[in-house]
Amino acid sequence: MNIENQNFLDAERWAGRAFFADWQKTTAGVADVTDPSTGAVIASVGIGGPADIARAAAEARAAQKGWAKMLPTDRARILNKAADLLEQNGAELIPWIMRESGSIYPKAGIEIEHGALFIRHAANLATAPMGLMLPAMDARTNYAKRVPHGVVGVISPFNFPLVLSVRSIAAALAFGNAVVHKPDPRTPISGGIIIARIFEEAGLPKGVLQIVPGGADAGEAMCVDPNIAMISFTGSARGGSKVAEIAGKHFKKVQLELGGKNSLIVLDDADLDIAASNSAWGAFLHQGQICMATGLILAHEKIAEALTERLVTKASHLPAGDPSSGQVALGPIISDGQVKAIQEIVDEAVAKGATLLAGGTHDGRHYAATVLAGVKPGMRAFDEEIFGPVACIATFETDQEAIDLTNRSDYGLAAGIISANTSRALRLADELDVGMVHVNDQTVNGGPFAPFGGPRKSGNGTRIGGPADIEEFTTWKWISVKDAATLYPF
Structure with a gap:
């Protein structure tokens, strides 16, 4: 037929x-x-x-x-x-x-x-x-x-x-x-x-x-x-x-x-333009409404400020609106209730000392690409899956600290590592207690040929x-x- x-x-x-x-x-x-x-x-x-x-x-x-x-x-x-x-x-x-x-x-x-x-x-x-x-x-x-x-x-x-x-x-x-x-x-x-x-x-x-x-x-x-x-x-x-x-x-x-609260670890030897691109894609694609979304950007303290500046620039150039217009990068959040939940997490992070550098606002269900710096354990933005377009940046001093911050999560779906040293990245990958690790890529990866999933709440x-x-x-x-x-x- x-x-x-x-x-x-x-x-x-x-x-x-x-x-x-x-x-x-x-x-x-x-x-x-x-x-x-x-x-x-x-x-x-x-x-x-x-x-x-x-x-x-x-x-x-x-x-x-x-x-x-x-x-x-x-x-x-x-x-x-x-x-x-x-x-x-x-x-x-x-x-x-x-x-x-x-x-x-x-x-x-x-x-x-x-x-x-x-x-x-x-x-x-x-x-x-x-x-x-x-x-x-x-x-x-x-x-x-x-x-x-x-x-x-x-x-x-x-x-x-x-x-x-x-x-x-x-x-x-x-x-x-x-x-x-x-x-x-x-x-x-x-x-x-x-x-x-x-x-x-x-x-x-x-x-x-x-x-x-x-x-x-x-x-x-x-x-x-x-x-x-x-x-x-x-x-x-x-x-x-x-x-x-x-x-x-x-x-x-x-x-x-x-779900997942997926870490993207950016090491101090990373190309920062590439790292910012990966961070933005992982955090903002489909308004962050993805189980594999980059829920936490762990940036080495030596490069955190420069990476954050690049990510803020990207966020400011990602308009949110009706996808049928063809002029937007971010579409709507699925429901009013989810918009409210996202806003509560962002507001709580700021109240506890995080810095809002981009976004944090919405027009109806269209939530702006958002960047939060200074996110720490104990904040919902650090610990919880947001399911919204919120890039949460935390810093680390040593590779072991990045491993520990990732593994403390209740989730364990995916992680990414950006580094110029593949051997170093692979050493970290072996220590991460997650179901999937992507070296020199962000966390949103899937396909028919790989076993997909993770432990704990994932x-x-x-x-x-x-x-x-x-x-x-x-x-x-x-x-x-x-x-x-x-x-x-x-």
């Missing part, structure tokens, strides 16, 4: 509906989707409650066995077709991502590009070896193979709604799982409708993927539903803790990818991406074979 000259997203198909075996109304009603920058209503979707989740889970379980029995090459073909469709229709889909999530054009384009990469990675995994022979313990033959969990529940956030949804969905599907997905109700189109459409057109069997936007009650229903075997959650540490608690009580596997020891997808979205099954049954003494 040639879709290039058609309206691929076709709002008449899904307006006021969710994606079960096909597009249908939900029992919990309809919700408007608004542009966070202007407040304009851009669409409406069906919102799911517990009854809708129960229906979706039952239908997914019924469809899963047939999907798992398909040849891996056939599953891979459908996944690759979905990636093709995402790329082919990117020009139509990017404006939806911009308007719904407050993304500037380049960030929305990254979602299309990386979304397709994650799907193609999953397609490759579908045909990877899924078993091994075990050592003999007696005359029998023993082997173990990786098998799907059954139905995987995926819960995703608003900030990178397409990528952070499809990376779990595609991996789960590749191994023969069915999926029930609950995108954030603020971004159900980017995080749900687009994904449903590409898999619908790619020929995914009906019922294998169910997408039901919803709130906390829908998420809790997924965690307790007996037809769902695993929960893959991306979101806040508070939300992840709740998911782990409820799902754990119901004996489900739980994969968590949570996750629960699980990873997503690369070889970790096999570990997370399948489980072991041991099979032993005797040529004939034996007679036992009893």
